[in-house]
Amino acid sequence: MPRHPEVSRVVSEMPVGVFSKLAHRISAIEGERYPLHVGDSWMEPMAGARMEDITIADHPRLHTYTSPLGLPELVDTIAARRGVDSDRVLVSAGATGGLGAVASTLLNPGDEVLLLCPFWPLIRGIINLHHGRAVEVDFYDKVQLASDVAAVLDAHRSERTVALYINSPNNPTGRVLPAPIVEAVAEYCRRHDLWIWSDEVYEDYCYLGEVTPIAQLAPERTFAAFSFSKAYAMAGNRCGYVVGPDKASMTMLRRASTHQFFCAPQASQLGALRVLRDGDGWLAEAKTRYQAAGDSAADVLGLPRPAGGTFLFMDVGPHLDERGLHGFLVDCIDRGLILAPGSSCGASYATFVRVCFTSAPPDVVARGVCVLAALTGR
């Protein structure tokens, strides 16, 4: 079975990215551009934690590898903040790299993961890439009662189910799951011996209610992924971390991560250390600004204000013509507005768009949101 020019099944079967199809239109935008499709921040990171602040005078050999676990000082600082032992922390190449390592550590080919929907667009591909099967469970926009959780999950669990992916505050809905629902999910996973992948990259951006970290309810089975990208506007630094159940499971995780990204960039780790130490003020300011931008956008669009995260998720179904969502996205792009399609967040969301309200300065977001409001008749 020689291979060239064929590639692997999982990669050849991945859907073509929607932006590949729209790239030429996006590059043809004239006038102001509203790039609200990517989850990113318009703010520069805290002064003192920028790349230009990380010097070889302070940190000789900062351009060399670190331990695959991360700089010991960063690992210890994270552990202290989390209240866990240092041997439960692994610094990763962003939360993306961390969750990829978790997928690799936990999945055999054909294993299934219950994917609470709508979801962060990359997670489905991460599962598929590691030969797992992502089983979509419409959840954040559907489940209101803790007493419904087991039945909803049961409808999708099979004998191949090995894990569940949860993300609260949620990308894209902005929902912060209430404690009773998180407890019901944890209890369900315990009862059925499932691993939990908890994506907590928006933990610092909760505007209404309170985040209930599932790791605290089921620490023995949870790999929780965190990121400096979202919290501190350092997505380009590619640095995050994973907190896992115990030393033994982290040894397994390190085997995967070492062969995927080896270590996170050292300068990024040093920047992360600085924001963990001195970044509270910056974070509070960012949170105030993000919330204001999110609230304004929601008000203009007639949506509930976001409880957390950096996105709004809007059903534009009533405003689609025979061209479907693709046509709607094209109409947006022709007016400078770039949005992410809901289909990238789950099969049930083919009429939705995702709007990031932090990826451009508030006035730019506001003007982009006006484009969307006009196209949806508001």
Next chain:
Amino acid sequence: MPRHPEVSRVVSEMPVGVFSKLAHRISAIEGERYPLHVGDSWMEPMAGARMEDITIADHPRLHTYTSPLGLPELVDTIAARRGVDSDRVLVSAGATGGLGAVASTLLNPGDEVLLLCPFWPLIRGIINLHHGRAVEVDFYDKVQLASDVAAVLDAHRSERTVALYINSPNNPTGRVLPAPIVEAVAEYCRRHDLWIWSDEVYEDYCYLGEVTPIAQLAPERTFAAFSFSKAYAMAGNRCGYVVGPDKASMTMLRRASTHQFFCAPQASQLGALRVLRDGDGWLAEAKTRYQAAGDSAADVLGLPRPAGGTFLFMDVGPHLDERGLHGFLVDCIDRGLILAPGSSCGASYATFVRVCFTSAPPDVVARGVCVLAALTGR
């Protein structure tokens, strides 16, 4: 088949890293330490391309994501230098991330890769992690004649073989494969429809002879991985790139890489751009220094001088006692010297050690090499 607390087969079956077993001894080293086990550089990167030189004044929003393909300006600069179209370049999270994406793009579970030995220690695990099977072919220390290549490879090829991994200049032997052998490998892969993974991270460090890039002989089937880590002493930046056959195959590669590391760190990409533009002088100086260190070490150890790369590979079999290589490594550590075990470079090399002659300043390397010389009776 619920999973917790079991992990995936490929990860659970990975061998325990030798340094995990030696970690407590290494941390107990008193006095001078000779860390010659990691492939890294003691030199600081070129002034002007260090993290502290990458400012938000010059590059606003440098802490945000880039395109998964890399910064367009860097992609174009790489393409121009390589003499290929820009759509054949993908900037990766180091060569490690790039080769991981290649493995993911090309391997179905159970596929086999001919792994020319001895090899860079991470590549075997990268293949295994993607559910491939690494088939070791003793090569760099064995094959001298191009006419032998086909028979050597035939002895290990099966109906599941889909690719071949080649690395010249070679880590760990320092061998630079002569053109006729590279040509024979390319011809063999063409005849049997194999993909070629060419690891060219040491291309700039060839001291004797000349590097023959296999991509030039079989561009239609070669993914070549490059790195700024080795060339420009930026391993901690986690930035490299892959040059592939054509736009279609790069689209496939991007699907994998997007879900593995999303993009390389932006500041690292900006640093890479600077060394590509202005780094020739730095590179020439590094090459002179590295070669001098390698030649000195080889002379002291009674080995042939390295033709390329940053390592010496030495059979210490005659000097092992009943404790085997582990005991030898312990004896080294007790004298401050840390070496990599040959077993991590292939099953046939259980009595070898790998010595990096660039991971510490030349005087430190020289003293470390003296420890090894003493232990081997020189």
